[in-house]
Amino acid sequence: MRRWFGVFVGGLVAGSVAGAGVFAMASGSTTGADVAGSDGPEVARFIEQTVPSGVRQVYDGGFTFYVGGGVAAFDCDDDNLADLYLAGGENQAGLYRNESSVAGDLAFTRVASAVTDLTSVTGAYPLDVDSDGILDLAVLRLGENVMLRGLGECRFERADDWSIDGGNAWTAGFSATWEAGETLPTLAFANYLEIAADEQNARDCVPSELVRPAGDAAFGTASALEPGLCALSALFGDWNASGRADLRLANDRHYYTEGSEQLWRVEPGAEPVAYGPDDGWQQLSIWGMGIASGDLTGDGLPEVVLTSQGDNKMQTLVGDGSAPSYTDVAIRAGTTAHRPFMGDQTFPSTAWHPELADVNNDGVLDLFLSKGNVSAQVDHAADDPSNLLLGRADGTFVESAREAGVVSLGLGRGAALVDLNVDGLLDLVEVNRSDNVRLWRNVGAGTAVEPQPLGGWLALRLAQPAPNVDAVGAWVEVRTADGVQKRQLTVGGGHAGGQLGWMHWGLGAAESAEVRVTWPDGEVGEWQQVAVQQFATIERGVGSPQMWVP
Numbered sequence: 001m002r003r004w005f006g007v008f009v010g011g012l013v014a015g016s017v018a019g020a021g022v023f024a025m026a027s028g029s030t031t032g033a034d035v036a037g038s039d040g041p042e043v044a045r046f047i048e049q050t051v052p053s054g055v056r057q058v059y060d061g062g063f064t065f066y067v068g069g070g071v072a073a074f075d076c077d078d079d080n081l082a083d084l085y086l087a088g089g090e091n092q093a094g095l096y097r098n099e100s101s102v103a104g105d106l107a108f109t110r111v112a113s114a115v116t117d118l119t120s121v122t123g124a125y126p127l128d129v130d131s132d133g134i135l136d137l138a139v140l141r142l143g144e145n146v147m148l149r150g151l152g153e154c155r156f157e158r159a160d161d162w163s164i165d166g167g168n169a170w171t172a173g174f175s176a177t178w179e180a181g182e183t184l185p186t187l188a189f190a191n192y193l194e195i196a197a198d199e200q201n202a203r204d205c206v207p208s209e210l211v212r213p214a215g216d217a218a219f220g221t222a223s224a225l226e227p228g229l230c231a232l233s234a235l236f237g238d239w240n241a242s243g244r245a246d247l248r249l250a251n252d253r254h255y256y257t258e259g260s261e262q263l264w265r266v267e268p269g270a271e272p273v274a275y276g277p278d279d280g281w282q283q284l285s286i287w288g289m290g291i292a293s294g295d296l297t298g299d300g301l302p303e304v305v306l307t308s309q310g311d312n313k314m315q316t317l318v319g320d321g322s323a324p325s326y327t328d329v330a331i332r333a334g335t336t337a338h339r340p341f342m343g344d345q346t347f348p349s350t351a352w353h354p355e356l357a358d359v360n361n362d363g364v365l366d367l368f369l370s371k372g373n374v375s376a377q378v379d380h381a382a383d384d385p386s387n388l389l390l391g392r393a394d395g396t397f398v399e400s401a402r403e404a405g406v407v408s409l410g411l412g413r414g415a416a417l418v419d420l421n422v423d424g425l426l427d428l429v430e431v432n433r434s435d436n437v438r439l440w441r442n443v444g445a446g447t448a449v450e451p452q453p454l455g456g457w458l459a460l461r462l463a464q465p466a467p468n469v470d471a472v473g474a475w476v477e478v479r480t481a482d483g484v485q486k487r488q489l490t491v492g493g494g495h496a497g498g499q500l501g502w503m504h505w506g507l508g509a510a511e512s513a514e515v516r517v518t519w520p521d522g523e524v525g526e527w528q529q530v531a532v533q534q535f536a537t538i539e540r541g542v543g544s545p546q547m548w549v550p
Contacts, residue, residue, distance in 0.1 A: 041390040042455075043403045044360040046428060046440035047448045053106040054096075057437045059413060061090035064142050064195060066374050067232055067252075067289075068172045069413030069431040070123025070353075070497025074135050076154040080535070080548060082418045082501050083154060084108065084429065085116065085124050085137060086437055093121035093139070097154050102550040103423035103451065106441050111154045118146065123414060123496025125174045129162065129185060131466035135500060138187070140171040145189060163218040169206050170195055175492025177236035177245040178468040178520060179268045184213035185468070186266070188247050188492070189222075190231035205230040205257050208249060210264075210272055225249070225272060229259030233291045235493035236266075238473070240321035241301060243522050245473055247272065250288030250306055260285045261306065263324050280323025286313065290495035293488075294356035294365050296333075296395060300486050303329075307351035307369060307495070309380060311338035334397045335389055337369055341399050343383030343409055350380050351387075353495035357417040358506030359404075359426050359442065361455035363482055364391035370430055370495070372411030383409045386430065410435045414497040419504060422550040424457040424533060426504055431497075456507035456532045462489060462517060464540035470500060471540070473520040479527065480510035507532055515545065 059069035072085040081098040088094060095116040096108040120142040126135045134150035136159065144166035149159040164187070173190025191206040207228030214220030229251035236245040247266055251259040261284045264272040275281035286308040293302040297316065304326070306313040314335050315326035330336045339345055353370040360366065369387040373380055385407050389397035401407050410432035420427040425442035432438065446452030458478060462471035471489060478485045491500060507513055514527045517538055528545055530536050536545035 040398045041362055041364065041392055042360055042445065043390065043400045044425065044442055044444060044454055045446070046405045046442050048405070048438065049106045049441045050436060050438045053439045054108045054110075055084070055086075055437050055439060056110075057086040057088065057094045057096075058091055058435060059087050059089045059431050059437075060434050064170065065089035065122070065433070067192065068122025068140070068496045069433055070140070070172075070495060071414050071416050071429050071431055071437070072124040072126050072137060072497050073416040073418045073429070073499035073501065074126035075501050076135060076150060078134075078152065080502075080550070081422060082420055082499065084416075086431060087121045087123050087414070087496065088119065089121070089433075090119065092117040092119055093124070095154060098420060100421040102421060104421055105448070106420050106427065106439055113156070115148065115156045115158065122170075122172045123174070125176070125491060125498045126500040127176050127185065127472070127491050128470055129159070131183075131469045133469060138174050138176075140174055140189070140496065141166075142170050142195075143168055145169075145171050161218070163214070164211060165222060167209070167222070172232050172496045173208075173234040173250070173492070174498075175234040175236045175247065175490070177266075177473055177491075179212070179266075180521070181268065182213050183216040183467045184219065185472070186213070187211040187219070188225075188234045188236065190234040190249055191228060192230050192232060192252070205259065208234065210247070210266070223271065225262075225264060225274075227257075229253075229257055229262065232289050233493060233495055235291045235293065235490060236473075237293055237302060237490050238475075238488060239263075239302065239324060240317065241475075242321070248291055248304070250291050252287050252289070253285045254287055258285060261288055275324050280325040282325065284313070289352045290354045291493040292354035292356045292367070293490070293493065295486050296356075296365060296391070298483065302488065305335070305354045305356065305367060307354045309350045310348040311336040312351050312354070312369065333395060335367060337387045337389070340371075340381050340384050341387065342402065342407070343385055344381040347379060347381040349384050350374060350377070352413050353415040353497075355415060355417050355494060357426055357504060358391075359388070359417060360390060361424070361453070361457045361506035361508070363455070363480070363485065363506050363508035363510070364393060366390045367397060368415060368417055368428070370412035370415040372413065372433065375411075375433075385409055386412050386415075406440050408432070408438055410438070414495050416497065416499055418499055419459065419502060422535070423451065424453065424459070425451070456510050458505045458507055458513055458515075458530060458532055459502040459535045460505065460515065461502055461535075461537045462540075463537055464519060468520060471517070471520055475518040476503060476538075477516045477518075478505050478507070479514045479516070480507055480512070482508060482510060502535060
């Protein structure tokens with residue numbers, strides 16, 4: 001079903017087609033205090049399994065590790081299970097091999113190695129840089145960033161031969177894309193503050209950097225993205241379905257410079273150019289922490305979630321897509337989440353990692369926001385639980401963290417919603433500053449002993465010949481009797497960490513589905529029938545999906 005809705009901008013109404021949901025005025029509080037009920041979406045229930053999982057990892061440190069604390073979720077040993085690389089700050093980072101049983105309890109074993117057990121790590125992102133079929137890691141640090149080449153069996157080596165200068169900045173964000181005709185990806189590193197010698201006094205924002213290939217085997221000199229406005233997240237994405245990936249930066253306005261969010265036009269062979277008012281880009285100054293994107297209206301274009309201190313933003317594109325003009329719909333959607341839904345409700349919240357994913361498999365994207373005080377800011381909430389906002393068919397969201405069992409009053413930072421035990425339900429990993437990482441297993445409508453599915457689902461992976469074997473930048477459409485869901489495969493965003501692997505889709509009551517891929521170079525594949533409740537690889541040039549059975 002497709003419906004029309006209006007977005008009010010400056011007194012004018014811009015028509016736009018909506019699919020899975022429409023943005024309507026939320027019926028109650030916009031703090032995230034509305035909770036899932038009998039008339040709302042079914043709540044996915046989680047069981048905490050931190051202790052039995054075997055994960056022992058603490059992100060800690062002083063002022064320079066108040067931000068960061070990311071997790072990379074990816075398969076490093078080719079068993080189709082998502083392994084975890086967790087930042088440590090002043091502590092060593094940790095690589096954890098996933099040994100969970102299928103549809104069972106979460107279990108991990110630490111893989112000790114001088115190569116991965118690095119200190120001063122703020123976060124990491126997986127990416128197959130050299131297209132050899134083995135995922136690599138971009139490790140972000142306070143100081144030199146390190147690129148690690150995957151060797152298989154969760155082994156890595158420093159990829160110094162790629163000639164990427166790791167620099168000496170304070171880095172907390174990363175994203176990557178493949179520009180046309182290039183064998184290697186274009187990389188973006190989101191840099192934060194310049195640090196004084198005592199590592200306590202911040203002075204100026206450090207420009208973020210764009211690193212492009214210099215041939216087929218190495219990278220060239222980094223280009224500064226100036227002005228630098230203290231970036232904490234980066235995301236390459238095709239915001240208007242033009243076939244080009246531009247770069248968003250989430251910037252922290254708090255330090256010395258009244259910064260604003262940025263969108264950089266990235267054309268092959270040209271220097272990046274920041275969009276400005278003449279291009280339709282409106283200045284937005286927030287304490288930018290993280291970025292998430294996903295199509296929430298069914299028009300095939302992604303909305304953008306931006307986390308901050310106080311109210312969070314949800315932006316939707318206005319007009320015909322010729323200009324990057326956005327309006328904020330967070331109030332109408334009920335996603336501002338500007339104060340805690342429980343705990344310390346007097347002061348504003350501090351949100352870090354946003355992630356859009358379907359945790360209850362009803363075919364509508366949900367929104368997770370990790371939260372936690374920077375350290376001990378007295379003007380912001382001390383007890384500030386993370387939000388799990390369930391999406392509803394009308395485009396609004398309802399708070400469900402308490403009902404779902406994922407309430408935590410730690411200092412939340414990076415996070416990941418990922419199916420760790422390949423049962424078709426997204427589990428939750430959350431990094432906490434100065435406390436152990438927490439893991440929750442999604443048991444659907446059941447219990448740990450008897451988990452029950454909530455709705456239909458599908459897990460997809462893409463494959464194409466080198467370069468860019470994982471087809472980063474491709475658009476994937478999943479069609480059922482209820483409509484079409486469309487999503488772009490991206491690397492980046494969140495806060496200090498991301499994932500690459502199975503793309504999870506909730507299908508609700510659908511009994512069958514079709515999949516179509518628009519590959520990164522624009523070639524549109526055929527619709528392919530796919531069985532539901534399945535893991536399937538869509539390989540370019542192959543006429544039918546390749547199924548994997550756990």
